[in-house]
Amino acid sequence: MKLSELITPDLVEVPLRAADKWEALSVLARVPVRAGRYPLAMVSVVEQALVARERSMTTGMEHGIAIPHAAIDGIDDLVPVLGLNPTGIPFETLDGAPARIVVGLVYPRAKKLAHIKTLAEIAKLLSRAEVRDKLVRCVDPASAVAVLMEVQG
Numbered sequence: 001m002k003l004s005e006l007i008t009p010d011l012v013e014v015p016l017r018a019a020d021k022w023e024a025l026s027v028l029a030r031v032p033v034r035a036g037r038y039p040l041a042m043v044s045v046v047e048q049a050l051v052a053r054e055r056s057m058t059t060g061m062e063h064g065i066a067i068p069h070a071a072i073d074g075i076d077d078l079v080p081v082l083g084l085n086p087t088g089i090p091f092e093t094l095d096g097a098p099a100r101i102v103v104g105l106v107y108p109r110a111k112k113l114a115h116i117k118t119l120a121e122i123a124k125l126l127s128r129a130e131v132r133d134k135l136v137r138c139v140d141p142a143s144a145v146a147v148l149m150e151v152q153g
Contacts (some may be wrong), residue, residue: 001118003103003125004145004152006080010035012141016083016102021060021091024083025050025068028104031081038075045072046106060093064100064136065126069119071109078107078115082144086136100136101126125152 013031018024029047033040049070053059060066066089081104088098103122107115125131131151138144 001078001121002148002152003080003082003122004148006078006118007082007145007148008035009141009145011037011079011081012144013081013083014138014141014144016085016089018083018085018089021054021066021068021089021099022051024066024089024091024099024102025054025104028068028081028083028102029106031083031104032079032106037079042072042074045074046070049106050104058092058094060091060099061123061126062093062095062097063127063129063132064088064093064097065123065132066091066093066099066102067105067119067122067126068102069105069107069115071112071115072106073109075106075108078105078111078118080105082135082148084135084138084144101132 091099
């Protein structure tokens with residue numbers, strides 16, 4: 001599934017304010033509450049799942065991208081969050097660059113395999129320098145959603 005089909009303005013955090021990847025994971029776990037995607041009671045479960053996944057292996061890729069993700073119980077559908085920080089957040093990426101674009105994904109444990117394709121689609125989209133450049137210049141959620149619609153149709 002395309003990121004442009006998944007992300008709405010209330011699932012975008014601009015700027016994503018975090019001192020490090022652990023704080024970023026905490027913020028990402030809270031954003032869906034304001035979007036009504038899951039209740040406040042789920043935040044700790046989501047955050048713990050993201051942290052556990054991150055401890056097993058970094059989700060920081062190259063070119064200022066991180067895609068933290070985790071499978072959890074208690075949700076029915078994929079919940080994405082897009083966080084943008086033009087200066088970047090230390091995220092232990094493969095190339096050592098700070099993460100400027102962070103796409104958090106939590107998905108139902110029962111549907112884990114179905115979302116592998118979504119992860120691949122997001123990685124492919126963000127491998128394009130022009131997409132990354134447009135996203136990091138966004139100053140509000142609406143402009144980030146507009147960029148995704150423009151580049152993915």
